[in-house]
Amino acid sequence: MTLESTNPVTAEFDELRRLAHHKFGIIVPANAESFLDSRLRAFMSQTGHESIPELLREARSDGREDLLINLVEHLSTNHSYFYREPAHFEFMASTLLPELEERLRRDRTKDIRIWSSAAAAGEEAYSIIMAMREYFGTHYQDLDAGVLATDIAKATLRRGAIGEYRAEAFRHMPMAWQQKYLEYLGDNTYRVVKQVRDDVMFRWLNLTEPLEMLRGRFHLILCRNVMIYFDDTTRENLVRNLSTMLAPGGYLFIGHTDNPDHARIYLDQIRPAIFRKKAS
Ligand SMILES: C[S@@+](CC[C@H](N)C(=O)[O-])C[C@H]1O[C@@H](n2cnc3c(N)ncnc32)[C@H](O)[C@@H]1O
Known part of the structure; x- marks a missing residue:
């Protein structure tokens, strides 16, 4: 067992990275934990989930693709502007x-x-x-x-x-x-x-x-x-x-x-x- 997977928080982030990649092709860098953590907490304050495992369990479950999409939306950057490039x-x-x-x-x-x-x-x-x-x-x-x-x-x-x-x-x-x-x-x-x-x-x-x-x-x-x-x-x-x-x-x-x-x-x-x- 690697050191990474013995840490429950890291294991949750790994799971989230896997989901984002599997469903949307998005790669969330492995060193982005503090970024992920603050985005996730902001997201959970809106959805009312009390813990990251609870949120991930629900996002993975059948029929909750909307929650997963919403979650990934919070993790990726949607920044754009007019007349870019x-x-x-x-x-x-x-x-x-x-x-x-x-x-x-x-x-x-x-x-x-x-x-x-x-x-x-x-x-x-x-x-x-x-x-x-x-x-x-x-x-x-x-x-x-x-x-x-x-x-x-x-x-x-x-x-x-x-x-x-x-x-x-x-x-x-x-x-x-x-x-x-x-x-x-x-x-x-x-x-x-x-x-x-x-x-x-x-x-x-x-x-x-x-x-x-x-x-x-x-x-x-x-x-x-x-x-x-x-x-x-x-x-x-x-x-x-x-x-x-x-x-x-x-x-x-x-x-x-x-x-x-x-x-x-x-x-x-x-x-x-x-x-x-x-x-x-
Ligand atoms: C940085 S913005 C770029 C917006 C615009 N094209 C520009 O150049 O300013 C990246 C956008 O890609 C979207 N995106 C990420 N993964 C995607 C996917 N698998 N399918 C469709 N859009 C995706 C994000 O939601 C985000 O709005």
């Missing part, structure tokens, strides 16, 4: 959207399908809609464009659908966008305008499960700043699955600090965190 938005304006516009004209269609696959509270998805509105101007109205925003964090998704954020979330967004797409609610809080909110659909989806429920193919998939939580095999499976969900010529954006090795296997690398599926 500007290079992606610049690439959209200079290359991706002009290409897409040309394709729409050629194929006589109006559909633009975009998926923000670890969307947190929608900061990324709403920024994409704003980028499209900026590019297409008044023609945006003629398109059938939208962003599917998915995540495992349910409360975070609910916040996204409401579309209200503290001012810090917009710090990096161009001032002209802030003036056009936000309304001030008071108390340092802003709401994304309805025309932008209406074009984002929020859904729960676990990226480590098969993606068959998603129909059709996407012109752009964003999978940014989530793969760092996954192990190598989970990452490779995910990138393979995502590449099959792309339309021919479609793009995958990963985070600039995400490891690009797996994406390179299935897609052509265009820029540091930008990949493209072959057009034919």
Whole structure:
């Protein structure tokens, strides 16, 4: 028996790490006990569980997947902000959207399908809609464009659908966008305008499960700043699955600090965190 497993608290944390990995592919580092402990205690003060073993027992039991999802949501970071990684938005304006516009004209269609696959509270998805509105101007109205925003964090998704954020979330967004797409609610809080909110659909989806429920193919998939939580095999499976969900010529954006090795296997690398599926 190892020293680790004789310590009951460590054994509980091990169990939690195992669950988070098994269900959601998330790796919680073995040296993160004090972080886990404070997050767990904050969580238990909300749920009314009196001890970590009691909480884990219930989260593991059949029919309590909601509790487990909630718990994992408390352990992972949902931090995001608008216009994160500007290079992606610049690439959209200079290359991706002009290409897409040309394709729409050629194929006589109006559909633009975009998926923000670890969307947190929608900061990324709403920024994409704003980028499209900026590019297409008044023609945006003629398109059938939208962003599917998915995540495992349910409360975070609910916040996204409401579309209200503290001012810090917009710090990096161009001032002209802030003036056009936000309304001030008071108390340092802003709401994304309805025309932008209406074009984002929020859904729960676990990226480590098969993606068959998603129909059709996407012109752009964003999978940014989530793969760092996954192990190598989970990452490779995910990138393979995502590449099959792309339309021919479609793009995958990963985070600039995400490891690009797996994406390179299935897609052509265009820029540091930008990949493209072959057009034919
Ligand atoms: C740091 S945030 C990144 C948000 C945004 N993509 C960005 O770059 O700002 C990571 C998000 O990944 C989500 N996540 C973690 N594991 C996931 C999984 N297995 N399936 C779907 N989303 C997951 C978390 O809930 C969190 O909202």
